[in-house]
Amino acid sequence: MNDALDARGSSVTRISISMPEDLLQELDVMVARRGFESRSQAIGAMINDQLLEHKRQLGEQVMVGTITLLYDRSVKGLQKQLSDLQCHHIDEVISSLHVHLMDKQMLEVVLVQGPATKLQAIADAMSTLRGVITGRLQLMAATIPPVHPLTAAPRTAG
Structure with a gap:
């Protein structure tokens, strides 16, 4: 070599x-x-x-990624359900962006960081809601500065 x-x-x-x-x-x-x-x-x-x-x-490897969703924004209550899921997983959800598309469709990209199994569970919960056309989790090596409790350095009393 x-x-x-x-x-x-x-x-x-x-x-x-x-x-x-x-x-x-x-x-x-x-x-x-x-x-x-x-x-x-x-x-x-x-x-x-x-x-x-x-x-x-x-499973427990902390990673960063995106959950990309395409959904029908005319489905009653769907946007609130997605927002509630993001709030419920505040430790993992860093940010989100949504774009209004044609034909009552919405593209939403959610930036996430946390244990891979938990991120998959969040993506599954979002993707299986009524009105979601497609959803995908894309993971990469964790590169966001430590914002998740599992990546933060231990705090010392001082």
């Missing part, structure tokens, strides 16, 4: 992988279509996605 620096000056390690020719061809097509600079960048992104999914499955 050889150490090198990436464009940001971060240390990277060069590795070698083997794969069937047809899989390599599919990878090259995806690299071109998605605009990756290289196979390495594409493979790194895929590995990162899988590592995040693994952490998410671990």
Whole structure:
């Protein structure tokens, strides 16, 4: 293995992988279509996605993410239910943004941070409300400064 620096000056390690020719061809097509600079960048992104999914499955790993909802804003009481859920989970909900779309639809993006299992439960509670057309939780490594009680440094009496 050889150490090198990436464009940001971060240390990277060069590795070698083997794969069937047809899989390599599919990878090259995806690299071109998605605009990756290289196979390495594409493979790194895929590995990162899988590592995040693994952490998410671990459960109590504190992560940051978004809950993206598309819903019918004409369904009576739905916006209040969504707001109540956000208030109930005040430790996890950082912020939200909603955009009025055509045909009585609303796009809402909720920024969240907390244990992955809890974030999934919040996303499930929101996504299964009557009037929600689709909902999705997207998680990433926690990068928001500590705002969740589980990430805050212990306080000392002074």
